[in-house]
Amino acid sequence: MLARAGATPDLVACLVAEATRKRPADRLVEACCFMLEGALTDLRIASNSGDTKARAGLAEACHAVETAVTAKSLAPGVLVLIARAFAQAGLDAGPAPKKAMIAGMEAGFSHDPTPSGPGALVEQLVPLAEALGQDPFAVHAELAATGAAFPSEHRAAMAAEVATSTIPALRDAALGFLLDADPAPSLAVLEVLVAQARRHPAPSRLVERLVSLRPWLPPPRQAKLDAAIRALRANAAAPVPAPRVEVTRLLASLCDGAGAQSLFALLKTGRRFALASVLIKADVGVADAWVREAMPKREADGLIAQITDATEAVNVPISFVQARLADALAINLARQTPPRRPLGPGSVQISARASSGPTLTCNGQTVP
Known part of the structure; x- marks a missing residue:
């Protein structure tokens, strides 16, 4: 609601005001960061769909955070929460939080993520x-x-x-x-x-x-x-037999106004199903990826129906998935920017081979 009302910068102002008090309420700071994560996530998703208002709102929210972090002396713990909100929303917080964190650590505020002592x-x-x-x-x-x-x-x-x-x-x-x-x-x-x-x-x-x-x-x-x-x-254990995997359906959403498109692969292992997806952006390549595993048939069918209704996805052949994924990965390689996050949770992975194009792999087994 805050994101759609354009109030994300106000949320940032509330967060900073509480965090810079002499005795800040930790619960309120954490709550503000939690809401910030939700607002940023909503703006990112809407922005990916080509919503120009959401793009402007996202840029405004990022500018508000950068200005606040640069102008105020925030505790390292608060900076961690802000950066975490961005990371959980699938966004880069920018250099401002890191610069502020370095300055705080140099000033004697210790908040090292690696506790002392091996292990x-x-x-x-x-x-x-x-x-x-x-x-x-x-x-x-x-x-x-x-x-x-x-x-x-x-x-x-x-x-x-x-x-x-x-x-x-x-x-x-x-x-x-x-x-x-x-x-x-x-x-x-x-x-x-x-x-x-x-x-x-x-x-x-x-x-x-x-x-x-x-x-x-x-x-x-x-x-x-x-x-x-x-x-x-040279010193690997014996391979573990992989279960038989069957690709039952491949879908692709329609490209939005910004050139973003999602690819979906429904796979069957035994009596259970897994759904893997990658988000492709025209100027980014593969921007995001996720997989949902161990679903019964009814749940898998329901999820496919939701995706079809929400994204107007259509059935596509493996050759289409190969071409789109290969082109997207080429953009990633050219920009030297790996996809934002690994596939997860689960073991279904989508990879590409230079000689034969992309293949679907599940639990280490290549699917033709």
């Missing part, structure tokens, strides 16, 4: 992984959102420590940093994986995920990833 961060994340059902995609989303306000070196240290975990959900969550817009966390994770591969056998699924991620990365990162894959394969 301290991983120990703190164990309850989080349990609370999120050991879902690596959900764990990564939390890590990425929490660390959005921190400088590059701090985020790289956080990603590297998480990659050292022996808990599969945490170790796999670190792979999400390979798609980070900042190359530092990506390289830090790869260095850890190579170092560990020399000492311990790597799970076959870890190698499969790295192979599937490769086409999404810019060429400079692909070279580093290739070295990591070779090191991991």
